[in-house]
Every structure is written in structure tokens, then in C-alpha cells.
Amino acid sequence: MADVDIAPGVPGIIGRLHPDHTLGAGPQQRLSRRCAPPRLLDDPTANDEHLALFKQGLAAWNAWRDRTAKNKQVALLKKSVAAWWAWREANSRMPVDLSGADLCRAGLHGADLHRTDLHTAVLYEADLREANLSEADLRGADLHGANLREAYLYGTDLSRANLRQADLSGAYIQSAVLVNTDLTGADLTGCRIFGVSAWDLKLEGAKQQNLVITDRHEREITVDNIEVAQFIYLMLHNEKIREVIDTITSKVVLILGRFTQERKPVLEALREELRQRKYLPILFDFEKPGSRNADETITLLARMARFVVADISDAKSVSQELRAIVPDLPSVPVQPIILAMQEEPGMFDFYRNFRSFLNVHRYASQEQLVVELGEKVIRPAELKFLDLQSSTSPPPTISVTTGIMDSTPPAALDR
Numbered sequence: 001m002a003d004v005d006i007a008p009g010v011p012g013i014i015g016r017l018h019p020d021h022t023l024g025a026g027p028q029q030r031l032s033r034r035c036a037p038p039r040l041l042d043d044p045t046a047n048d049e050h051l052a053l054f055k056q057g058l059a060a061w062n063a064w065r066d067r068t069a070k071n072k073q074v075a076l077l078k079k080s081v082a083a084w085w086a087w088r089e090a091n092s093r094m095p096v097d098l099s100g101a102d103l104c105r106a107g108l109h110g111a112d113l114h115r116t117d118l119h120t121a122v123l124y125e126a127d128l129r130e131a132n133l134s135e136a137d138l139r140g141a142d143l144h145g146a147n148l149r150e151a152y153l154y155g156t157d158l159s160r161a162n163l164r165q166a167d168l169s170g171a172y173i174q175s176a177v178l179v180n181t182d183l184t185g186a187d188l189t190g191c192r193i194f195g196v197s198a199w200d201l202k203l204e205g206a207k208q209q210n211l212v213i214t215d216r217h218e219r220e221i222t223v224d225n226i227e228v229a230q231f232i233y234l235m236l237h238n239e240k241i242r243e244v245i246d247t248i249t250s251k252v253v254l255i256l257g258r259f260t261q262e263r264k265p266v267l268e269a270l271r272e273e274l275r276q277r278k279y280l281p282i283l284f285d286f287e288k289p290g291s292r293n294a295d296e297t298i299t300l301l302a303r304m305a306r307f308v309v310a311d312i313s314d315a316k317s318v319s320q321e322l323r324a325i326v327p328d329l330p331s332v333p334v335q336p337i338i339l340a341m342q343e344e345p346g347m348f349d350f351y352r353n354f355r356s357f358l359n360v361h362r363y364a365s366q367e368q369l370v371v372e373l374g375e376k377v378i379r380p381a382e383l384k385f386l387d388l389q390s391s392t393s394p395p396p397t398i399s400v401t402t403g404i405m406d407s408t409p410p411a412a413l414d415r
Contacts, residue, residue, distance in 0.1 A: 073087075073096060073097075073098060074098060074101045074102075074103070077098070077103070077106065077108065077111065078103070078106055081107070081108060081109060081110055081111045084111055084112065085111075085112055088112045095115075095117070096113070096115070096116040096117065097116075097117045098113075098116055098117060098118050098121055099117045099118065099119045099120055099121060099137075100119075100120045100121060100122075101118070101121045101122070102121075102122045103121060103122060103123050103126055104122050104123070104124045104125065104126070105124065105125045105126060105127075106123070106126045106127070107126075107127045108126055108127055108128050108131055109127050109128070109129045109130060109131070110129070110130045110131060110132075111128070111131045111132070112131075112132045113131055113132060113133050113136055114132045114133065114134045114135060114136060115134070115135045115136060116133075116136045116137070117136075117137045118133075118136055118137060118138050118141055119137045119138065119139040119140055119141060119157075120139070120140045120141060120142075121138070121141045121142070122141075122142045123141055123142060123143045123146050124142050124143070124144050124145060124146070125144070125145040125146060125147075126143070126146045126147070127146075127147050128143075128146055128147060128148045128151050129147050129148070129149045129150060129151065130149070130150050130151060130152075131148070131151045131152070132151075132152045133151055133152060133153045133156050134152050134153065134154040134155055134156060135154065135155040135156060136153075136156050136157070137156075137157050138156055138157060138158050138161050139157050139158070139159045139160055139161065140159070140160045140161060141158075141161045141162070142161075142162045143161055143162060143163045143166050144162050144163070144164045144165060144166065145164070145165045145166060146163070146166045146167070147166075147167045148166055148167060148168045148171050149167050149168070149169050149170055149171065150169075150170040150171060150172075151168070151171045151172070152171075152172045153171060153172060153173040153176050154172060154173075154174050154175055154176070155174075155175045155176060156173065156176045156177070157176070157177045158173075158176055158177060158178050158181050159177055159178070159179040159180060159181065160179070160180045160181065161181050161182070162182050163181060163182060163183050163186050164182055164183070164184045164185055164186065165184070165185045165186060166183070166186045166187070167186070167187045168186055168187060168188050168191055169187045169188070169189040169190055169191070170189070170190045170191065171188075171191050171192075172191075172192045173191055173192065173193055173196060174192055174193065174194045174195050174196070174215070175194070175195035175196065175197075176193075176195075176196050176197070177197050178196060178197065178198045178199070178201060178226075179197065179198075179199045179200065180199070180200050180201075181198075181201055181202070182201075182202045183201055183202060183203050183206045183226075184202050184203070184204050184205055184206065185204070185205040185206060186206045186207070187206075187207045188206060188207060188208050188209075188211060188226060189207055189208075189209045189210060190209070190210050190211075190212070191211050191212070191226075192212045192216070193211050193212065193213060193226060193229050194212070194213060194214055194215045194216075194233070195215075196226070196229065196230070197230075198226050198227055198229070198230065201226065201227060203226070203227070208224050208225055208226055209224055210222045210224070211223050211224065211225075211226055211229055213229045213232060213233045214233070221233075250306060251278065251279050251280045251306065252279070252280045252281075252282055252304050252305045252306060253274050253279045253280065253281050253282070253305060253306060253307060253308070253309060254282050254284065254301050254302055254304075254305040254307075254308045254309070255267070255270055255271070255274075255281055255282065255283045255284070255308075255309050255310075255311070256284050256298070256308060256309070256310040256311065256318050256321070256322075257283075257284075257310070257311035257312075257313070257318060258311075258313075258314055258317065258318065260314070263313070263314070265366050266311065266313075266366050266369065267283065269366050269369065269370045270309065270311075270369070270373070271283070273370055273373045273374075274378075277374070277378065279306070282301055282304075282305070284297070284298060284301060296324075298321055298324045298325065299324045299325065299328065299329070302324075302325045302329055302332050303329065303332070305332060306381075306382075306385055307332065307333040307334070307335060307381035307382070307384070307385055308325060308332060308333070308334045308335065309335050309337065309377060309381070310322060310334060310335070310336045310337070311336075311337050311338070312336055312337070312338050312342075312344075312345060313337075313338050313339040313342055314339075314342070319345035319347050319348065320347065322334065322347075322351060323347075326351050326354050326356060326357055327354065329356070330354065330355065330356050330388070331356065331388045331389065332356060332388075333356050333358060333380075333381045333384035333385050333388065334351075334356055334357050334358065335358045335361065335377050335380060335381045336348070336357075336358070336360045336361070337360070337361045337362075337363060337369070337377060338360055338361075338362055338363075339362070339363065339364070340362040340363060340364045341364075344360055348360065355384075355387075355388065356384065356388060358380050358381065358384055359380070361376045361377055361380075
């Protein structure tokens, strides 16, 4: 048996009643599983509404108690932030459930809402500047147009929340959960986003500038894209990832060709010779069926490559697909090779207008190609890479305060 307090306006009752219990009589108002609650039923001072609810059963009674408590909390919050702060201080251990509450355009500047259940709450254009929403549940909440400038959202769950046009500038959202969150048109300038879990965000028109990806005790590093923030941080703090990035940005060679069964030995010879020279060969085989996104795939692979080797022997489609690389990626050298007995495609006259397109190397056999690979294929491509790097301004990148890339070329020129 357990003691219960007296509810205001309801003799002998307060708090949630477990469905297995009924009220017991007596000065200490104990719960009992054995006897009925005669005092409530017989007391002429009992509130008729409360009595009717109690007769409906404990589920109805507890639902009413929850609803009443929520309404009182919403009313208090709307009354003034000062009154809310006083209540929170006096009831620091009491859970606050404002789920689904209508707080549209509420003035909640500086309000203490930490660990508050606000899932599916309506906070449309609410003033939440400098509010403490740490570890609050805002799943599915409507925060369209809300002012969250410098709000504290440490560990807050914002999954599926609507933050369209919201002002989050300067907000602290460390370790927050942003899964399927709508940030269309939101202002995220200067947010501290260390530890954020960001997946499948809607960011069209969002302002993303100076996002701080480091913890408060670390030297600040900023990026301009919340979706790549996690990757950048890992890249800075994980040696293995840095090695992978270094490999991708300085050693990848993209091989394009149509490698039928008869031409597989040429492919393997190319791959092995490049591996021996510490490159990482990536093959795109035009023998496989094409797809609508072939150009996109080739462009993506070419962007990662130090240079491209395009074997156009028996592969007219390769020369056509080079249009996805040569005009649009002027900093990526393209070294074409072809069997000596075959004619060059007519499109090569167009490609020769670009500095990145090297002279065609002709080879009579696989053995000749391997012998001449270093001098006739790799060396010209490496020299062109260095030439283009020195004369071409680097493309816009996410800026960080610490350099992490090692662009030292592989030891190929001295072989």
C-alpha cells in the first residue's frame, strides 16, 4: 500500500491512480485493492464533474488529470516567462508534457523548456530566442518561422520537425537529432553543430554560413554546409579517413575503355603498372550496359581522379563520353590511347581545343603499351596535372581553418 496526497477540490484524491487500485478510506488516504472509495462517493462536497469522471473508470480519470495538468502548464507558459521560470524552479522534478500544445506566436524569450515533451506542438512563429530547449522532444513540432536565435538545443530531438523559415542563427544545437527535418529557407548562420546527427534534411534556400563543427573547448573550425559537417569533423580527427581522402585526391587514376574478353589483358596490364607506381586505378568499363546516369557517374569519378587514361580502341562510345569530362573539368588531364592500326574519332579535333586533352598515344601491342606506359602515358599526364594546377585557380571548397590535404604527387616522374 502507498500514501497519496489530497487533490485540490477533490477530497481524498490526487495524482495518477493505477488501474489495479481503488481508493481506501482512512485518515492517511491509503490505496487498497480490496475496498471501494466510500468517501468520494458519499461526500456531499465532491465535485460532480470529478465524480462522474471517476465513475467512468481510472483510465478516464487519469486522462482528465493529464489534460488538466497540460492545460494549466500551457496557460502558465503563455502568461509570462517569469511565472514559468518560478513554477519550473518550484517543480524541478515534475515532468512537463506540452505535446501537441498550441503555442502559436507565443512569447517564450529565454524560457526554460529543457527536457520538455513538445512533440507535435504548434510553435508557429513563436519567440524562442535564448530559450533552453536542451534534450527537449520536438519530434514533428511545427516551428515554421520561429525565432530560435541563440537558443540552446543541446541533445534536442528535432526529427521530422518543421523549421521552414526559422531563424536559428547563433543557436547551440550540439548533439541534436536532425532526421527528416525541414530546414527550407531557415537561417543557420553561426550555429554550433558539434555532434549533430543530420540525415535527409530539406535545405533548399537555407542560409548556411560559419557553422562551427568543433566543441566549445576546441579551436573553432567552420564550414558552410551542415550535411558535410560530420564528414569534415571525422576527416580532421580520424587518421584513417585522412588517409582515404589523401588516396582519393592524389592517387586515383580513372581508366575508361571497352574491355572485351579479348582486351582484358590490356586492362590488367594497365591496372598492374599503375599499382606498381602507387596509383589507385578505377575502371569504368563501357562493355557493360549503359544507363541514364552514365555521364553523371563518369563526371563524379573524374572529379576524384588525378588524371584520366582513355583507351578508345574499339570504343567509339568512350570518345563521346569524354564530353562529360574534357569541357567541364579543365583541371583534369585526359590521356587518350589507341591501337596503332585504328583511326582517331573525329570528335578529337574538338577536344584538342582544351589544354587538358593530351596528344594521343598509339601502341601496337599490349607489351609495347606496358613498356611505354611510364614515359608516354603517365609522365605526360603528371606534367600536365602540375601545369594545370599551377595555372588554374582552385575551385571553391568548404573552408576550414586547418589544412588537411596532402597534394604531393606519387613518385612517378622519376621512374
